[in-house]
Amino acid sequence: MKCRKCGGQAVLELPRHNAAFCSADFQEFFRKQVAEAIRKHKMFTREEPILVAVSGGKDSLALWDVLIETGYETAGLYLDLGIFDYSVESKAKCEGFAAARGQKLIVERVADAMGAPIPEVQKATRRPTCSACGLSKRYLMNRAAVEHGYPVIATGHNLDDEAAVLFGNVLHWQTDALSRQSPALASTHPKLARRVKPLYRLSERETAAYAFLRGIDYIVDECPFAKGATSIAHKQILDRLEEQSPGAKHNFLFGFLEKAKGYFDGAESVTLQQCAVCGQVTTGEICAFCKLHDQVKRRQAGPLSSTREGDRHE
Numbered sequence: 001m002k003c004r005k006c007g008g009q010a011v012l013e014l015p016r017h018n019a020a021f022c023s024a025d026f027q028e029f030f031r032k033q034v035a036e037a038i039r040k041h042k043m044f045t046r047e048e049p050i051l052v053a054v055s056g057g058k059d060s061l062a063l064w065d066v067l068i069e070t071g072y073e074t075a076g077l078y079l080d081l082g083i084f085d086y087s088v089e090s091k092a093k094c095e096g097f098a099a100a101r102g103q104k105l106i107v108e109r110v111a112d113a114m115g116a117p118i119p120e121v122q123k124a125t126r127r128p129t130c131s132a133c134g135l136s137k138r139y140l141m142n143r144a145a146v147e148h149g150y151p152v153i154a155t156g157h158n159l160d161d162e163a164a165v166l167f168g169n170v171l172h173w174q175t176d177a178l179s180r181q182s183p184a185l186a187s188t189h190p191k192l193a194r195r196v197k198p199l200y201r202l203s204e205r206e207t208a209a210y211a212f213l214r215g216i217d218y219i220v221d222e223c224p225f226a227k228g229a230t231s232i233a234h235k236q237i238l239d240r241l242e243e244q245s246p247g248a249k250h251n252f253l254f255g256f257l258e259k260a261k262g263y264f265d266g267a268e269s270v271t272l273q274q275c276a277v278c279g280q281v282t283t284g285e286i287c288a289f290c291k292l293h294d295q296v297k298r299r300q301a302g303p304l305s306s307t308r309e310g311d312r313h314e
Ligand code: SF4
Pocket: 081, 118, 129, 130, 131, 133, 134, 223, 224, 225, 226
């Protein structure tokens, strides 16, 4: 197998591009895909500081690495969800990465903001864990960006993630979600940071290869709550399609973005205002995070609080 660029020994074959690359040329290909994503969706400029949301996994650390390598001013944001050993280990990966590259890492603890870590928050609500967790992550990410002066938050969502989300949204014709599905979400309020996904052109396999070739030390284990998630089932279906027909995921996602997304624009029109409790942006009077926080407090004050407090795991 020969590298398409230099003819040297290839280390990676990319069937959807009908190509193979050596390590140096694959890294170059990877950086070019990220540069193209940034350019095409006007994600950020060279002058803007970028807050990179890192989980300790391969995608977000590969994203942080490529942005540092290509000369952007960045800081990492790690959200400590308090999910048992998974959080302890993933935080250590992010701290190690930041220290080795002399980068700033901001750490926010869900337990500080919410009064309890994610597994306890879930018990206080009827919501599935990932729903309470996703809500908390979006809230804390935006709050950290606004408070620390970052106009834009970059996340490590890749092509596989985006195709799986699109698949789920199409299956249920969630028009609101389809109107929001984009590699770059603009700010529509002074207290709302832009959100961008510079890896959306790269597959999970490609980000894993990049992380490996760059020697990035990342957490391999998944969050224990990820097991059985619908998004994983959707990914598996798309993986089977991709195996039979390389490029299927790319065509599905890119076809939507280029040809179909316009039909859903404006499906969701919301007016943002500031939460009466915390001052962060919300569509109602009180934001969903503050409502959840209130539920957690009420549960902690209830009759079960003393026993539950004892087995809280952080
Ligand atoms: S799998 Fe669910 S609980 Fe775990 S980090 Fe992701 S959203 Fe949070």
